[in-house]
Amino acid sequence: MTVATLDLPKTVVLDILRKMYRIRHFETKVIELFQEGQIRGSTHTYIGEEASGVGACSALRPDDYITSTHRGHGHCIAKGGRLDLMMAELLGKSTGYCKGKGGSMHIADVDAGILGANGIVGGGIGIATGAGLSIKIKRTDQVCVCFFGDGGFNQGVLYECANIAALWKLPVIYLCENNKYAMSTPIEKSSAVADLSARAAAFGMPGINVDGMDVLAMREAVWHAAERARRGDGPSLIVADTYRFEGHNVGDGQRYRTREEVERWRQSDPILRFRDQMVRQGLITDPEADQIEAEVQDELARAIEFASQSPEPDVETLEQDVYA
Amino acid sequence: MTVATLDLPKTVVLDILRKMYRIRHFETKVIELFQEGQIRGSTHTYIGEEASGVGACSALRPDDYITSTHRGHGHCIAKGGRLDLMMAELLGKSTGYCKGKGGSMHIADVDAGILGANGIVGGGIGIATGAGLSIKIKRTDQVCVCFFGDGGFNQGVLYECANIAALWKLPVIYLCENNKYAMSTPIEKSSAVADLSARAAAFGMPGINVDGMDVLAMREAVWHAAERARRGDGPSLIVADTYRFEGHNVGDGQRYRTREEVERWRQSDPILRFRDQMVRQGLITDPEADQIEAEVQDELARAIEFASQSPEPDVETLEQDVYA
Amino acid sequence: MTLTAEPATATRELTLSQALNEALREEMRRDPNVFVMGEEVAVWGAGGGIFGVTRGLVDEFGPERVRDTPISEEAIAGIACGAAVTGTRPVAEIMYVDFTAMAMDPIVNQAAKLRYMFGGKAKVPMVIRAQEGAGRGNAAQHSQSLEAWFVHVPGLKVVTPSFPADAKGLLKSSIRDDNPVIFLEHKALYQTRGPVPEGEYLVPLGVADVKREGKHVTVVGVHTMVHKALAAAEKLAAEGIEVEVVDPRTLVPLDVETIVRSVKKTKRVVVAHEAVERGGVGGEIAMQIVDNAFDYLDAPIKRVCGRNVPVPYNLNLERLAIPQEEDVIAAIRELVAGAV
């Protein structure tokens, strides 16, 4: 694979940086709000994994689809989700993406191709594969990226769907974000094969490992897989090597891993890494980057303002939208 | 693999031949009885696949386990099942293995290590893996052979269980009987990978292809996998290349395959092949072989007699054995 | 007795299986987004479907729209859900309802809930066709009736046709419905013949049908029990007992009004289904009657349902495990004892 095939206009550079900052600051705020009790249930942050979702989605078209997981805020932002509507949803407000009915694990924007976060580990896999089938039946050249984790990798539905996607050459990209843990369970305890991408052999599709902390590597890998899919050559498996800097959910004591291990990974912060690289290559300047971060901070402040000012859902809505 | 490691005493030769004849003649009779309406529901014969089950089970100890499928008569006979109790079950009699409550798809003899045929494609996979776990917990050195078909190979539960069996080094042998079809569906339409044993890579265990029409090759492959399992080195995948000579079930018109294809496979009849080989090698004589076949015919006649003379289950039994 | 909610028109005799086949053909011709997928729907037997429901569809609509799948029930339902939420109208077949046990997550946690969880911003127009019931000696893993599981899941609709004409009209409505519909056929009814109107018609979801009118007792029956109730009614008529037979046709939405109207008239009711009694949908139907017509009841509501056992293989035992015409007759006699 050579970068030549995929150029990197400045607009894209800025967009990538903005989205990574959006995720980082949004999630940082989420932790705060959860601890204050303003966000209910359980919520899982994407801090540290920004490069994976943002790189992947920067290779997609607006009309392409993604399916996400319980750790969905980052994927949603990466695919173009709005901070204000997301924040309003997390606060359970009527103005939220789901009118306050879904919360953190169900944020979706079907029109934007975001087929939803999912509270079921593996729950998005059938949906993504089905999206691939309807793309094929409708003969459009969209693709669907199916995000799941190293833990979700062990759900049987993946094996069933991947086999069918390969048989039918469906335009689906199965993207495993290997952040090394499923809650407290390290991959050594959850997968019998060390190299997760090797499983692609059983699925009948190409499988590759990508540095998930390198946003451009992710962008490129997904772009190539998408090209292949649009050509009608079928699905691919991409395993992103990444790491979550925070606990599994807000409140996780993380006794299953050492501070040192976390620190080591924090050293390769995907945002700083990309920013420095772009500055070094002269694609952006530090002031420009600071400017973007500042804009994101404002945007987030406004989003929180919007969310807190928004009304609670009307009680009449309880029985609405159960059926179409 | 060399045969040296596993010798072939004459008693075993005779036993193998007897069991293959038992299956062939039992199933031939089953077709007749089903057509006469004496057997209800649906029934699936093992004719043509005798070498797979008999070879596999001849490598096992009496205290080892097997799990079977909807096509279970052959596995049951191979593991030592009795024709009279099986036939009585097929006729729904109180003297049957399941007292007439199970029928063709549920014949079991837990004490003989036969954990049951199964009406659910893939239904035996979790059970076999669980048997492997209890063997491990009880620290015996038994093994469990898990039979399933090329169609069942696509059930997600296999992927989930195989991964766990490999992680925990459970003494389970996953034995796929690739008879080329799942009902009318050829493997090319059901599996994205041509070489089914390649899926073992995703399961984290060794996988091999074996000539499933060669009873000794099956015996040897399973024996080696069992040795490995007893040593505590974990599970294996064996794909037996075989073929069913009859329809999927009695009544299948078989419009999905040609007479020629079936005829070609009938040429390599596993029973004749083994018998000729043994005679050539001087391990048995033709009269001895004929004698065995004759004995099997008598045994079968007595089994049918027993079954037809047996009483129907008492109506009081309807609500018995729902709970222990 | 009306056969459908539609005005009567010219009819011809079809089996329930043929009627369903017509419904699929008509809807696939009408809407290119409708497609069929499942195990053995395209090639098996005389060209699709172990009971012939999808027979010949692949010849007319091709393999792109009539898809044989591998044996992967969870994937079949999950793919149907994803295809539906992205703008097609899948009609997915799970060969036996027993196998939906492998497909409950996509049906219950995904398809049924997506719209609500997304705040109304998604539609999931999919149909899961499955076949249930006993009577063919298929034993415990191929003879269950599991409608009660789906009735308990908000977001799903549940359809249970008993006659060819209803089956066709209900399947067409289910395919056009924008919600996930669990369409449950009964394996013992595929060969049931009955008049089917010529030409285009629909049977709406949520409208029960009074299959026979009577004034002494109401029988609310599901699937085969509608037929057994009609046979029972015929016999009892000779003795002057007039039985009204109500077929809800869809369990969700349930036409409580029609059921309650009948019970208010007869003051006595039997609820009959083949599914095991314990936890069966009979309890729900009965409670709708309690909620809406308790004071009209002259006798306790009676259930005539499957025994609380797995379905056994043996013919006699299987017959005993599921309710028969005699059981309906016995229940009715008990209810009307002295009153008629």
Added chain:
Amino acid sequence: MTLTAEPATATRELTLSQALNEALREEMRRDPNVFVMGEEVAVWGAGGGIFGVTRGLVDEFGPERVRDTPISEEAIAGIACGAAVTGTRPVAEIMYVDFTAMAMDPIVNQAAKLRYMFGGKAKVPMVIRAQEGAGRGNAAQHSQSLEAWFVHVPGLKVVTPSFPADAKGLLKSSIRDDNPVIFLEHKALYQTRGPVPEGEYLVPLGVADVKREGKHVTVVGVHTMVHKALAAAEKLAAEGIEVEVVDPRTLVPLDVETIVRSVKKTKRVVVAHEAVERGGVGGEIAMQIVDNAFDYLDAPIKRVCGRNVPVPYNLNLERLAIPQEEDVIAAIRELVAGAV
């Protein structure tokens, strides 16, 4: 009010979660064939279990008998079934009952039916522990109550403890039971404290417990609804309305006798559960009352159950989706109106 079916003994206060942990410890010490498996049962948090039920077990019994599994629910249940039929006694955890949707085949088609299909020649002594219910803002895929699915499956037993002492005694009985037992805990009750007898005791499956005696109306409640009913009873007592609260404790087997005895005394009954009303177990309990005490009823049986919607995330909406103390009070007032 008795806390267990056992004679009262010295007690101490424990949370329901701690009581379950004691039950697991005692049974694992007692029988080396008992083992625990599931997701996050060994290491998570302070040493096992997202609600601490399995906390510390791995330290005492080691990783061979306390097994963290990959995220593979169908395998967890299937392996438990196979381990049980071959002579061990697995206690498998499915983290949320919502995820049993992925494990229904091994539970329903295998574990529940093997013994019967095999003509009584197998035993399947396994326990599936799962946690259900709403109230914590976990939304639609983590808040369901699905006991009705399992109640409808012959071969399964279904346990729903509401108090710490019951929870401990019932779990011990479930582990010693030779049948597959679906042991359903309610996530909102883990921190509920209550007296737990010192030393060894069992609470038998199939014996309901009258948590409070009263003569005007009976409330049969499941899980949290027992507590809400008790709170309601306390309030109504002030007005002279005496409410009897019956906790079935196990839904299969169901202690119909105790329920019916209470209803024959009070002549009025409310059945309350958090699961959605449509198709919920309330219908079954109500029909048992209709079958056995219809002529004693002075008013219609009332259900106070979850609304027929997926559980929403928003706090107010979630509160409205599940029945509250006020709803129980309102239902009781309606029933006793004029009578007391």
